[in-house]
Amino acid sequence: MPSRSRVRPSRGCTTASASCRASGAERDVIPVVLESARVRLDVPTRADTAAIVAGCQDPDVARWTTVPQPYGAEHARSFVDALVGPGWASDREYTWAVRRSGSALLEGVIGYRTERRDVGFWLAPSARGAGLAHEALELVVAWAFEQGAPDVAWECYEGNTASAAVARAAGFSFTGNGPAVNPGRDGGPTPAWHARRRADGTAASDLSWPSASFAHSVP
Known part of the structure; x- marks a missing residue:
């Protein structure tokens, strides 16, 4: 069974299953660690700089996200210091590093925004095709x-069939096409596929996923 810690940001470490970061932009943060048999999600740190840079330089990550291009170490450090903490x-x-269980290597990032209640993720090429994004x-x-x-x-931006396959496999209902909530790198609207998953298990829509979204499958 997955292991989860239900904690909130706090001024002190009062939860045995969580740990505080004591310096820099991460002080006062109680990270939530989520784990399954194959995946560990924890908070990205500056120690992950090289892995974040490598992942964000991947052509697919550049194509389907709004990470700066070209992407350098200064961007990774700003991501950790100004966004994650x-x-x-x-x-x-809430932003997590995606790591394989037992490994310290960051092979992706997944985040959840509380106001919009939305989730987004990217994976490095080394982690694709193994079902790790689905588990995360x-x-x-x-x-x-x-x-x-x-x-x-x-x-996801229209055409990102790999991300769509992950969302579909995770039980999300396709809710339609429309402009992305997150604008493109140029600041303009970008056509996107939208989906939603309800906590009560009911379908959020009776729409069918676009046929193009079936170009990928999740193992």
């Missing part, structure tokens, strides 16, 4: 439901 501390956005998504969605979220939203 403050996101946890403010209770606005299931862990985060289950945790969000434990916190009381009635549903979780997902979106």
Whole structure:
């Protein structure tokens, strides 16, 4: 069974199953560690800089996300210091590193934003095709439901069939086409596929997934 810690950002370490980071932008953060038999999700740190840079330089990550291009170490450090730490501390956005169980290597990132109740993720090429994104998504969605979220939203730019396959396998209902909530790298609207999964298990829509989204499958 997956292992989850239900904790909130706090001024002190009062939860035995969590640990505090004591310096820099991560002080006062109690990270939530989510685990399954094959995947461990924990908080990215500056020690992950090289892996974050390598992942964000991948052409597919560049194509389907809004990470800066070209992507360098300064971007990775800013991501950790200005987004990850403050996101946890403010209770606005929770960001996890995706690692294989027993490995310290960051092979992806997954995040959940509390106001929009939406989730997004990317994986490095080394982690693709093994079902790791599916497991990571299931862990985060289950945790969000434990916190009381009635549903979780997902979106990807139209044509990102790999991400769509992961969302579909995780039980998300396709809710339609429309502009992405997150604008493109140029700041303009980008056509996107949208989906949602409800905590009560009912379908969020009776729409069918686009036929193009079946180009990938999840092992």
